[in-house]
Amino acid sequence: MLLELQGVGKRFESAGGGAVLEILKDINLSVEAGESLAVVGPSGSGKSTLLNIIGALDRPTTGRVAFEGRDLAALDDDALAELRSRRIGFIFQAHHLLPQCSVLENVLVPTLILRDADLKASAEVRARELLQRVGLTERIAHHPGQLSGGERQRVAVVRALINRPKLLLADEPTGALDAGTASQLGELLVELNRDLGVTLITVTHAAGLAERMGRRLELRGGTLVQSSEANNP
């Protein structure tokens, strides 16, 4: 078991100390290694919040999140940062590339804080391989401002994979792309899930992308329900 959520809930209190807003309620979820999973749901249903909790960017109000058997609640902020660095990759709706860095440099940013010297030493080779795989070899020295939207998002995907994560989290990865580019990116994510064995959890509105995932869950009223049978990739 790669990831397990047990009874996870998330509440927000309004600034004035008024009403409590309950976003997530009693979420239970188990994800095996290599699985692909889509979480769908209407806006404001808590999809991104769930993804942030899974990705150790946020902590649940109640319940327990275990990654590779480790309870995330037991980890301090530095340990969580280490976990994100080594085991989890993120792709956002906006690419969030650093405008001051080239494509290659953007991809290498997560490796800057690695303590594993071997992994660090091989990072550039790995980055070039991955960029070649997503068709960006020619763009390696370009800056984000010189890339198209799809290319930027592909760089973001490579950046997410550079440290060989076990879990790839994608938050509306195709949200800012046109249909054609979005389809290509969806294809790429599925390929990577399949070829690299990386577990993929994506939050999306895009039915096309969701349908490519092995399992599809829907967040409704703060709880997670089975949306449909998993499609075979």
Place this chain on the structure above:
Amino acid sequence: MTLWTLAAAGLRHHWRAHVGVVLGAAVGCTVLVGALLVGSSVKLSLRVLADQRLGRTAWALSGRDRLFREELAANMTETLGDPVAPVLQLSGKAGRSDGSARANRVSVLGVDERFSELSIEDALPVPGPGEVVLNERLALQLNAVPGDQLVLRVRKASAISLDAPLAPHEDDSVALGVRVKAVAGGDRLGNFSLQANQVPPFNAFCALRDLQTATGLAGKDGEPARANLLLGGTAAGSETLRSALSKVWTLADAELKVMPCTQGGLELRTDRIFFDAETEAVALQAAPGARGIFSYFVNEIRAGERATPYSMVAAMGTPMVPDEMKDDEILLNAWLAEDLNAKTGAEVELAYFVVGPMQKLEEHRRRFTVRGVLPLEGATDDPTLMPDFPGLAHTDNCKDWDPSFPVDLDRIRDKDESYWDDYRGTPKAFVTLAAGRDMWTSRFGALTAVRYPDAKDREALAGEMRKRLDPAQLGLAIVPARANADASTADALDFGPLFVGFSFFLIVAAVLLMALLFVFGVERRAEEVGVLLAVGFTPVQVRRVLMLEGAALALAGGVFGSLCGIAYAQFMLYGLATIWRDAVQTSALSFHFDALALAAGAMGGVAVCLIAVILAVRKQVRRPARDLLSGSVTDEPVRMGRSRGRWVAIVSTVAALGIVVAMGARRDMVAAGGFFGAGALLLSAGLGALAALLSGLRGKGGAAASFGLGVLAVRNGTRRRGRSLATAGLLASGSFLIVAIGAFRLDAQLDATSRASGTGGFALLAQSALPIARDLNAKAVQDAYNFTDGELKNVQFVPLRLREGDDASCLNLSRAQQPQVWGVDPSVLAERKAFSFAAAEDGSGANPWLLLDAPAEGDVVPCILDQNTAQWGLHKGIGDTIEYTDGLGRRFYMRIVATVANSILQGAVLVSEARFVEKFPGVSGYRIFLIDAPSERAEAVSAVLSMQLGDLGFEATPAPRRLAEFNAVQNTYLSTFQVLGGLGLLLGSIGLGVVVLRNVLERRGELALLRAVGFTRGGLRRMVFGEHGALLVAGLGCGVVAAFVAVVPALRAPGGGFPFASLSVTLAAVLMNGLLWTWAATVFALRGPMLNALRNE
């Protein structure tokens, strides 16, 4: 790819945003480097001035009031193997022959080519006979050029103190007509002085021989030519110098001489007439059978109705006076016995003068019984028993006597004249030595000669005396002139920290601006930070990257600022030489590059900027990655609630009012401090009220009907309450500080006639170039000086003795090593309750002046000095001691028992006159005068004093003017602070512009929405400008209102020098500048197609 390259990429990409950060850091570094360079430049300038005033002089042998042989210089040269220059240095005055210009307190130096050789660069032109070389300051004062004729007036040097009994005339001065040969600058030793001061003295260099001849010191009749200062150019240890001196000095250097006695044997006499205690003790031990003699001039010897005027009486022992003779017995010579018709057993009465303070002559009388009559022959007929009393000794007739004391020449009979012709000053009567000492002993001594009946070898006796006497005890003290100069410049007022202090607000403003711009840049890069956090960077790692960038920017600013700092320092030095000249009294301060100061300033500046970056970044990266990535901006939490702000306002206002009431009408520095405190409290109250207001407005729902752009602006102002308060607070504190610091301006005119004021209630403070021994309050003395009736009506003089030394006041930038000492009669000041005391030792009672009367404890003497002089000039406080060397070369200590608040006494150490004359017996007369006069006649009295006492170089200054000169230093420093603070405030108002930009760009989406729903661009500008303009006005208003409470004491001072105009200009400039930047930032932030921001949202 490393963290460094990531940071470098950030620097490259955001360079435009970083320009402001670098400039902010550069301004901070400029000011810091500039301030330190000013400090080192002042220090190096003082060193240059010290080099100029000393030339190559390493040590000096100063005889002070002693005159030694000029030949001693040659003797020292032989022993040391290096040239030593003899100088005769006398106080005097100089004037143009036509009387069109004059200078008092001129140092007249008799020099020869040996002095000239002490020059470092070009040699001082050696004055020939009838010539004078002036230094530039004196030439300027006299408007003199080479070829001009001048008159120098100096007092005839005398070994005898003016205060001594039967002393010479105090106005025994001599004029020298001289032609100006050249004007010598500082580089040619023109500014020679042993006293450390950046203001050169008035120096007139004459030919040594000329000055010696004019003052009777050229040497004749076997007497050696005299000098009173030796200068050596080779640095030698004090032991070496002492040893050299002890080898070569002779008794003539101590004004002693051994001569054959007419009665056989040898006799020791002194040019000073009276032997001081040390010399007497040694002289009586120098050879077996030594006998002391004390001869004195008596006004009258009376027996019944018959009286003999003006006679010498000798007090001595055998052979003249038998050992068994009683102290109330007297022996008469035959001539006197006959004149008085007195026989053995008769009663005679002696009348004689005793000199009291201020040379007041008191006639005392004493009765004796005639023990016997001595024939006027053999040992009795000995005119050498009379000392060389000036005005008596070398006259042919009694009618030619010209002593300094009153003699009624009409009383001199023909028989007296015949006696003088036949027997000169042969004593007419003899008393026991004990009786003589009891009658005539003064602080100058109790013997006029010592005779050695059995001694024959003059050299042997002189050698024995030399062996037993320490030249230092005779006032032949070696002064380590160079070491003293080095110490005075090393310990000089350090302008570096001073200017850092003055520039404090400017530095703070620059660094805050830099930090603001940096943080602004970081906040705009929230998304980058979010990504770094999301990919696993810890906040610490992210901050490290940002700090690397910040450090690089601070470094760049440091390098740029250091270069600008050089220019800034030159600008500040120009300011010190011109508009702030009152603080330094000289324009001789020049820029000196000091790499160490530059490096220290640059490093300090970079460090301050780094700290600012660290503090700024520390508060960043606190928001979670998800917020940063989503670009959501959260309003800051409310920290200080409305009620807390309100309470701060209420409590502070009440406390401020309490202080104002408590201070009431007080007008001293305590009041200034109190009002400053009240102002500061009002500032807190204002900011508390603003905080409460912002909280209140924020919480208000408001009716929909009243909702408009204005309300929206107010609401916006309350959104970033912390930022709004910080902005207003910065402006308020800055404006408060700059205006309120004016409260500490000192006004010399304030209550100037009050005894408690800094003038002590005295109308004039005077100093004479030549000492005045007599009491100027006495009608007879005033008549003697040709004052007409009424000129000195209601004028009272308080005379003070002066031991020349370094000026320890704030007018001297160098640290005084041996400050000048004034001797005063404490009771005179105590009776007047003159001056206010800043502090005094416990148990001082109501009048600390009387503490000066306490007897010396061992070698510790109580002293009082001005608080500013103690604190800033000497770095001392109550109970501390000042080490000093007395007139006999002995070390003693002056313990500070009280300090006087801000007064005209600055620069000197005051001891009681009794202690003064003990420690400096050779310093004669009075040279400082505190003068009471009706204030409306002060100028007229000053003029008449300068006129009638002009030959004594008497210079009277209105006391308030003198105090104003001292106050000008502090006031100028305050002005400097206000100018530099004003610049800081201008910079602070630029910061407001940055805040506007930040606020607007942060809310660009919201503003775009307002635009989308129909608001005009102009309307939005007005809204943004309104909300920030209000902050500017609130901040400045808060500060200025609070400051005006703080400056109440300065405002109500009569004719107070409160700089309304300059401060109004400064504040108006700050307001206009702030509005300009606010408007510019508003326009800039709201330019372009705003609706794009909406789409990005």
